Amino acid sequence: MEDSSHNSTSSAVISAISSVPELTEADLQILTSGGLRIPAHSSILGMASPVLESIIESSERVIPILGVPCDAVSAFVGYLYSSRCTEEQMDKYGIHLLTLSHVYSVPQLKQRCTRGVSQRLTVENVVDVLQLAWLCDAPDLYLKCMKQVLAHFKAVEQTEGWKFMQDHDPWVELEILKFIDEAESRKKRTRRHREEQSLYLQLSEAMECLEHIYTEGCTTVAPYDVEPAKKTSPCNKYKTCQGVQLLIKHFALCKRRINGGGCSRCNRMWQLLKLHSSICDQPDSCRVPLCRQFKLKAKQQKMGDDAKWKLLVRKVLSAKAMSSLSLPKRKREEELRETMEDHVLKTFRLL
Ligand SMILES: [Zn+2]
Ligand SMILES: [Zn+2]
Ligand SMILES: [Zn+2]
Numbered sequence: 586m587e588d589s590s591h592n593s594t595s596s597a598v599i600s601a602i603s604s605v606p607e608l609t610e611a612d613l614q615i616l617t618s619g620g621l622r623i624p625a626h627s628s629i630l631g632m633a634s635p636v637l638e639s640i641i642e643s644s645e646r647v648i649p650i651l652g653v654p655c656d657a658v659s660a661f662v663g664y665l666y667s668s669r670c671t672e673e674q675m676d677k678y679g680i681h682l683l684t685l686s687h688v689y690s691v692p693q694l695k696q697r698c699t700r701g702v703s704q705r706l707t708v709e710n711v712v713d714v715l716q717l718a719w720l721c722d723a724p725d726l727y728l729k730c731m732k733q734v735l736a737h738f739k740a741v742e743q744t745e746g747w748k749f750m751q752d753h754d755p756w757v758e759l760e761i762l763k764f765i766d767e768a769e770s771r772k773k774r775t776r777r778h779r780e781e782q783s784l785y786l787q788l789s790e791a792m793e794c795l796e797h798i799y800t801e802g803c804t805t806v807a808p809y810d811v812e813p814a815k816k817t818s819p820c821n822k823y824k825t826c827q828g829v830q831l832l833i834k835h836f837a838l839c840k841r842r843i844n845g846g847g848c849s850r851c852n853r854m855w856q857l858l859k860l861h862s863s864i865c866d867q868p869d870s871c872r873v874p875l876c877r878q879f880k881l882k883a884k885q886q887k888m889g890d891d892a893k894w895k896l897l898v899r900k901v902l903s904a905k906a907m908s909s910l911s912l913p914k915r916k917r918e919e920e921l922r923e924t925m926e927d928h929v930l931k932t933f934r935l936l
Pocket of ligand 1: 794797798804819820823826
């Protein structure tokens with residue numbers, strides 16, 4: 586009964602054997618869990634696997650390879666002779682061949698299996714393969730499994746493999762949960778970084794607008810010696826510019842500020858002017874209000890020593906440099922537009 590079901594693979598081994606002409610008769614046997622005995626040559630096996638070599642040296646003539654299906658063993662022995670295995674064998678016995686290649690130290694087959702198995706990952710088998718990859722010391726495959734689990738966690742959690750692993754290998758579960766957790770905090774960090782960058786970029790734009798409004802004027806605000814009506818079309822940073830203009834107009838007329846009460850919009854304007862002064866490199870010819878006064882005050886009060894403020898100034902300056910250097914303009918504008926709606930004026934937190 587055994588023999589008939591293994592005929593095809595056994596004959597594959599035999600034909601592989603007979604294709605090596607100088608071989609003498611088989612001098613040992615591989616015993617499989619199904620009771621199948623595969624004739625083999627110690628010279629070939631010893632050459633292909635250092636582990637088998639040392640077993641053969643201990644003068645064993647029957648080498649049991651148990652615990653995996655007979656046909657997987659046949660495919661394994663076939664590989665030792667021919668350095669080949671078929672896609673069909675990979676489909677059926679990929680994980681067994683991976684185990685065998687690891688245990689008997691056959692690196693080329695192991696590589697082939699790592700690739701083959703990783704191409705055949707499914708939600709159903711990913712947890713089993715992950716455990717196997719760990720046991721077989723196959724880091725690439727292990728990582729690929731982790732990513733798969735991460736990508737389909739809800740579905741993987743429902744599989745038999747997951748439940749079995751929870752009961753029998755809780756440390757694997759722990760590893761997986763840790764991996765997921767790290768991936769999420771990595772994502773959060775990236776998002777936070779992006780948000781910060783976009784904030785600094787917006788502030789940097791607001792700085793440009795401030796200068797442009799006080800130098801040449803824009804749609805609704807202009808210096809006293811420039812006619813506002815002269816410039817009817819909005820500038821190329823109009824979204825930001827419009828917000829800054831609204832803020833300027835509010836600042837000029839706000840009753841709460843004039844009466845000495847606190848006003849958050851005025852405070853924002855105040856901070857924008859202060860920020861401008863901190864990054865302005867031409868205070869003598871600068872037309873932005875309070876630029877020189879802030880610089881003077883900074884000198885007197887050593888306001889420049891405020892570490893947080895310095896950091897903000899540095900970040901805005903580097904955002905400005907980045908925006909003019911690296912990102913293509915269109916992409917930058919798209920990114921900005923996503924978060925732009927009123928953002929500059931409503932949500933930026935000055936330190
Ligand atoms: Zn403008
Ligand atoms: Zn106000
Ligand atoms: Zn200035």
